[in-house]
Amino acid sequence: MSERMGFFTDTSVCIGCKACEVACKEWNDVPDDGFVFRATSYDNTGALGASTWRHVAFVETADNWLMASDVCKHCTHAACLDVCPTGALFRTEFDTVVVQADVCNGCGYCVPACPYGVIDRREDDGRAWKCTMCYDRQRGGLEPACSKACPTDSIQFGPLDELRERADERLAALHAQGRSEARLYGESPGDGVGGDGAFFLLMAEPEVYGLPPDPVVTTRDLPSMWRWAAAAALTMAAAAAASTTWRR
């Protein structure tokens, strides 16, 4: 097992050029995701999906423009990976989460399990797809296509420990400049998903960018769910036994 690799996306320097979206599509041969004019902002991609593995959000506020390149978070406790019934989703030697396209049978369970709404099924193909953090490039010693293409170093790739240190420094610098709205998102191993392998520096509340404010891996509650189901199963057996005519 090598070091845990990750992304640190510093949205304070994102210029919304979408080079990351394009580079991702080119390298990973991701098909088009529809040519939609959404008429809400400069963002016509809309959201992450089966054929959108980087998504640049664009928000116009009263006093500035917010831009942020969203991506799969490669969670420490990944719900998609937990619920996958075929083992198609697996954790790589870089501690990232990847779908094996030759195993996935398109059951669709990972789709509503993800607390960030990242993974999705490509309906014409029938399988689930998402960001691999360019697993193939990483194995070849290269950085992922999106971070390679990013012209402002808003997307930084590297060992997660280093990225966390760098993020803390960047946050302190922004706060020193009086940018008190700056905050880190997904950097804490203490959050509901055990920390993200791809985390962010945001300039507004997460939900403004379409991110959940307090995501929790759904399988955290699984033991209690099985207990409730067991209680219901016993109730059912007891009710059925009570329905039976034992003696005539």
Next chain:
Amino acid sequence: MARERAMVPKAEFSSYYGRPVIKAPIWHEPNMPLYLYLGGVSGACAVSAALEELRAEPSRRLGTLARLGSALGCATGAIFLVTELGRPERFLNMMRVFKPTSPMSMGSWILAAHGGLSAVAAGSAVTGVLPWAGRSAALASGVTGPLMSTYTAVLVADTAVPAWHEARRELPFLFAGSAMAGAGALGMLATLAMPEEAAPVRRMAVLGAALETVAGAVMERRLGALAEPYRREPLMRAARLLTAGGGALAALSAVPARRTGRTGRGALAALSTLPSRRTGRGGRVAGMVLAAAAAAALTAGAVCTRFGVLRAGRASAEDPAYTIVPQRERLAAAERDQVSG
């Protein structure tokens, strides 16, 4: 009270152009809800089949019917399940792993075990071959049956879908009740011509309808604002009415069939203009009509419940308020705890 409190913050949350935060379930209609219905019914039938074996004087007819219901429900349900996959030809990949963190993996193994046992039990009952194997399989399916009827509640609750995940306590009871009501209804239809055998299936239908109704009411009460997707879903409302009404009708259908005048008095008799004092031809026909109506309502109710749960889940995923507002409230509560602690 919980409803009123939760309605307030909904107006003041921010989102990304009103877009959903999470992806809605992509499971299709009618496949997924019909699988939930058929799998549930199969499980409840299996319990009946096992209990029939445990009785002092088993009824061959009831036992065979229950075994057939279990096997057919499981087989047709499995077809809907496989066709739901994006790559149906890879359905056997479900058997690659045994994964306790995935309710779908556990469900696949439960389905495989339950389907095999049900098929052996039904095959033996129909052909008369290897009665001891059929009996053992029927008894064993009494264990897989309740799992079959309830694991699907864990399956849907183990997602980020707010209306499902937060209903994780009540959904297994809702599904168990719905399964019993559905199986009891089919049993009532199958025993229309032999009312003297109908008492166990009728009682199962009534108890199932009661369990489903109570579980649904408790769930909506506890969910607060997250109950809205269920309350707003017409199929869910229809399911509540059909199940409660069907359960009442099933209870009533017992009245004309009874032999003595003891049940001819009181509210039940007042409700019905039927000849309940005697078990004449008229009473028998009235009992059959009531039983058929009850079975139809309960079946429709059980099916509507499964469609309604899917649609309510989808609605809660598609509206970012249901994802963001409870998470914000959770963060605020944690902050308050920190300040006061």
